[in-house]
Amino acid sequence: MGKLVPQDPNDEPASALLKRIQAEKGRLIAEGKIKKDKPLPPITDEEKPFELPQGWEWVRLQSVIDVRDGTHDSPKEAAGPDTYPLVTSKDFFDGGINFDTARRIFEADHLEISKRSLVEKYDILFSMIGGNIGNQVMVNDDRPFSVKNVALFKYYDRNLTFPFFIKIYMENLAANLQSTAVGGAQPFVALGALRNLVMALPPIEEQHRIVAKVDELTALCDQLKTRLAAANQLQQKLADVVVEQAVA
Numbered sequence: 001m002g003k004l005v006p007q008d009p010n011d012e013p014a015s016a017l018l019k020r021i022q023a024e025k026g027r028l029i030a031e032g033k034i035k036k037d038k039p040l041p042p043i044t045d046e047e048k049p050f051e052l053p054q055g056w057e058w059v060r061l062q063s064v065i066d067v068r069d070g071t072h073d074s075p076k077e078a079a080g081p082d083t084y085p086l087v088t089s090k091d092f093f094d095g096g097i098n099f100d101t102a103r104r105i106f107e108a109d110h111l112e113i114s115k116r117s118l119v120e121k122y123d124i125l126f127s128m129i130g131g132n133i134g135n136q137v138m139v140n141d142d143r144p145f146s147v148k149n150v151a152l153f154k155y156y157d158r159n160l161t162f163p164f165f166i167k168i169y170m171e172n173l174a175a176n177l178q179s180t181a182v183g184g185a186q187p188f189v190a191l192g193a194l195r196n197l198v199m200a201l202p203p204i205e206e207q208h209r210i211v212a213k214v215d216e217l218t219a220l221c222d223q224l225k226t227r228l229a230a231a232n233q234l235q236q237k238l239a240d241v242v243v244e245q246a247v248a
Contacts, residue, residue, distance in 0.1 A: 011203035014057035062195035066154040070147030075109035084110035085145040089127035113146040124153035134174025165207035
């Protein structure tokens with residue numbers, strides 16, 4: 001760990017960052033904007049799979065982001081104006097949300113759901129039920145909609161937690177979450193389990209460097225895939241020419 005990008009000793013350590021996040025969380029609770037949650041259990045040595053780089057901290061997910069979920073009810077389906085999409089994980093498509101496949105609900109139901117699960121730009125929707133546990137999308141626009149049967153990751157302060165880092169980190173945990181799901185025919189990951197997930201928190205500056213490096217490597221992989229596809233097409237054309245000449 002800590003080898004993907006260079007570390008800067010001038011970065012604010014994650015321990016100080018965590019204190020600032022907790023102060024903001026406390027302010028939101030005091031103002032009644034979020035509910036006070038149950039105290040999180042201490043992180044045991046057994047839960048720490050490796051030694052952290054300098055300046056990082058082991059934290060539980062709920063201590064750095066507000067983990068909620070959408071409604072579990074089934075509001076009446078609606079049509080026409082003044083209706084809103086009700087998004088489930090079935091509407092996750094190609095890294096985004098396909099609003100065309102989402103059921104629509106009446107405004108009153110949307111407003112009621114939004115009281116506890118208001119979805120905003122850069123929030124992360126995380127599939128917690130069914131065969132696609134761990135699939136996730138980041139909300140990339142400001143259109144209003146409600147969510148059902150998905151976890152909703154919100155930020156106490158987006159300047160203190162980089163959304164794109166959280167998304168990358170959770171994508172890497174998805175396979176493990178699938179293996180720990182319970183429920184038989186309809187597997188699920190409990191909201192409490194998500195809140196108690198242990199994660200390695202880097203300094204906020206390093207979060208940005210990690211995301212930039214991952215984006216760079218992803219772009220490189222995409223270029224290599226394109227070149228390989230072009231090379232395969234050329235190889236196929238050459239093979240076709242050889243066959244044509246052989247039978248001519």
